[in-house]
Amino acid sequence: MSKSPKTFRPKARVPKGLRDLSAGMVRAELRMLARIREVYERYGFDPLETSAIEYADALGKFLPDEDRPNEGVFSFQDDDEQWLSLRYDLTAPLARYVAENYDGLPKPFRRYQTGSVWRNEKPGPGRFRQFTQFDADTVAAPGVAADAEMCMMGADCLEALGIPRGLYRIRVNNRKVLDGLLETIGLGGDANELARATVLRSIDKFDKLGRKGVELLLGAGRKDESGDFTKGAGLSPSQITAVADYVESGLGEGATTRKLVLENWRKIVGGSATGAEGLDELAEMDALFEAAGYGLDRIEFNSWIVRGLGYYTGPVFESDLLFEVKDEAGNPVRFGSVGSGGRYDGLVERFKGVKVPATGFSIGVSRLQAALELLGKLDIEDVAAPVVVLTLDAARMADYQQMVSELRAAGIRAEMYLGGSGMKAQMKYADKRGAPVAVIEGEDERAKGEITLKDLILGAEMSKEIADNTAWREGQPAQVAVPRARLVEEVKAILARHGLHRG
Structure with a gap:
């Protein structure tokens, strides 16, 4: 007698980096979104919904030398053999929408949007491959008043979610200041593009590695605790010192105001026309912060804020949580950035061929929710059962x-x-x-x-x-x-x- 074929039964499991949310967590997220939406509406932004799937080339992630454009995105091929991708953020689809509807939109165009985004990257504590973002963007606003508004709105959102002053900070820098720094140490021009990227990645790790760790990454390289070696930027000792001095010239001893931070930066990068322009923009933002009553307990200028995405062209900012909490296993967890943004004056230009200034702020709702849950500040009160x-x-x-x-x-x-x-x-x-x-x-x-x-x-x-x-x-x-x-x-x-x- 022949054996009956074995029935295949798939293992019930959620994919790595993804998660299921119970009713209480879903309701808590909806309450978070409602509070953020209230702040965005108060600032005069209107809602917009864009598609979760875009043509891969519209996202700027298409790789012609690869079989699949999967650098950070999840992609698949349509029946007409065009590559489609799940959106990795809400900004690139906004740029496509603005370019497609440009003539009919009011300018500046102010919109907010919330929804899931997907990243094809390694997950970590509070970092998921699918997560919710809540963005606000202003398109066709050339002045940095729009950037300053984003920073103040970010602070208001965190406080609306129950995070008190002192436990968070909106940290601001300017890509022009960073470009000016690189020019002063001889890394300007297209020929140094890869070296500049390595230097910026090194600066971005200052809050985790400190000066000595960053100096290693700026030089020959660094071996981490696991033994993995990261190749460095190969800078000379004088170049390394200049970069490290810049990074340490932020809110240190004697730099007790944003103006003093700018004075320190001007001594280092002021000789660059690009750097001086970035410093002038930050000075203008500082005046607006002061006028609105946003002091150092909410917004600071910070030298190691870089922002990884290459489309940023001016002020950049992150909303950092300063507290440390314990996970279920009792291990310390520091969530760091739960929101970020900046100016991206060239993103719409990819479609239209002309510069359209824009700036935006994005809250990583899923990451912030995970942090609030561990902190015990997540509103998870259930609706009464039926x-x-x-x-x-x-x-x-x-x-x-x-x-x-x-x-x-x-x-x-x-x-x-x-x-x-x-x-x-x-x-x-x-x-x-x-x-x-x-x-x-x-x-x-x-x-x-x-x-x-x-x-x-x-x-x-x-x-x-x-x-x-x-x-x-x-x-x-x-x-x-x-x-x-x-x-x-x-x-x-x-x-x-x-x-x-x-x-």
Whole structure:
């Protein structure tokens, strides 16, 4: 006798770097989004939705020398053999949208958008391959007042989410200042493009590695604790010193204001016309911060803010969480940046051939939510569970449906049991759902024109105090028979007793 073929059963598992969210976490995220949206709306931004899938070349990630354009993005080929990609941020699709609808848009064009984005990269603590971003952007605004507004709005968003001043900082730099630094050490021009990128990546690691670690990356290279070696930029000792001095010239001893930071930077990069222009832009932003009352406890100028994306052309900024928390295993976790942005005056130009100035700010909602959860500041209060109407007689489903409809019409969350089990299993279901009340109408109740209401919250409390089963059965705690016509009124009374209904 031949063996029957083995049935393939896939293993139930979520892919690496992705996650499922329970009802409480989903509601917490929705509340976060509502608070951010309120801030964005207050600043005068309007909502926009763009496609989650874009042509790969529109995202700027198309690699003609590769079989698949997968540098940081998830891509697939359409039936017309064109490459499509899941969006890796909300900015590139915005640039495509603006270019496509440019003539009909008000200018400046101010929009906000929230949605999932996908990164084909290594996940880490609080860093997922699919996550939610919430962006605000201003397109066709050439002045840095728009950049300053983004920084102030970022601070307002974090405080609206319950993060107090002192536990976060909006950190600001300018790519022109960084370009000026590189010019002063002889790394200007197209021939030094790769070296500049290595230097910027090294500067970006200053807060993690400190001066000595960055100096190694600027020189021959650095071996980390695991033994992995990262090749360095190969700079000379004088070049390394100049870069390290710049990085340390931020909020150190004697630099107690943003103006003093700019003075320190001007001594180092002021000889570059590009660097001087960037410093002038930061000085203008500082004046706006001061006028609006945003001091160093909210916004600082920071030398190691670089921003990795190559489309930034001017001011860049990050919103950093300064606190350290412990994960479930008790290991220290520092989340760092949970939002970022900057000026990208060349992104729309890819489509239109003319410069269209733009700036934006993006909150990494998923990463921020993970941080708030570990900090104990995440609003995860669940919505009250629904009242459950038991269905004890299949011939009376219409009657049970009428009860549920009456409760819902009164603004009460309610559901009718839709499984196929008996009363005992239905009560277990109501308990597992966390239902505050179970509504029972069997033959006996129907004959009397009554219903039985079980206060499951009170019952659970009383069960902790009753050890004798006889006393439990005789007392029938938290159970009351009421006229069928008083269903809504009596359920409301039970919910009000537990502070669950205000109707």
